[in-house]
Amino acid sequence: MVYLDDILIFSRSFNEHKQHLNEILSILAKANFQVNPDKCSIAVQEIDFLSHRINEQCIKPNGDKIKAIVDLPAPTTLK
Numbered sequence: 218m219v220y221l222d223d224i225l226i227f228s229r230s231f232n233e234h235k236q237h238l239n240e241i242l243s244i245l246a247k248a249n250f251q252v253n254p255d256k257c258s259i260a261v262q263e264i265d266f267l268s269h270r271i272n273e274q275c276i277k278p279n280g281d282k283i284k285a286i287v288d289l290p291a292p293t294t295l296k
Contacts, residue, residue: 234260
């Protein structure tokens with residue numbers, strides 16, 4: 218999945234992930250794109266992305282965002 222300048226690579230196994238990673242990095246190199254290793258999370262089981270927690274079981278909203286909405290004060294004025 219690509220979103221702006223972020224790329225998420227989903228794979229069923231570690232070996233498949235290595236293959237996918239090599240393919241994507243090769244494509245990026247051919248297009249003269251550079252990858253910043255400090256901004257990479259490689260072969261992780263779970264990641265926070267666009268205010269969501271993503272893992273192999275589900276995609277769910279980040280708990281901090283839900284808490285912020287729940288903790289909003291009730292409106293006190295009428296409009």
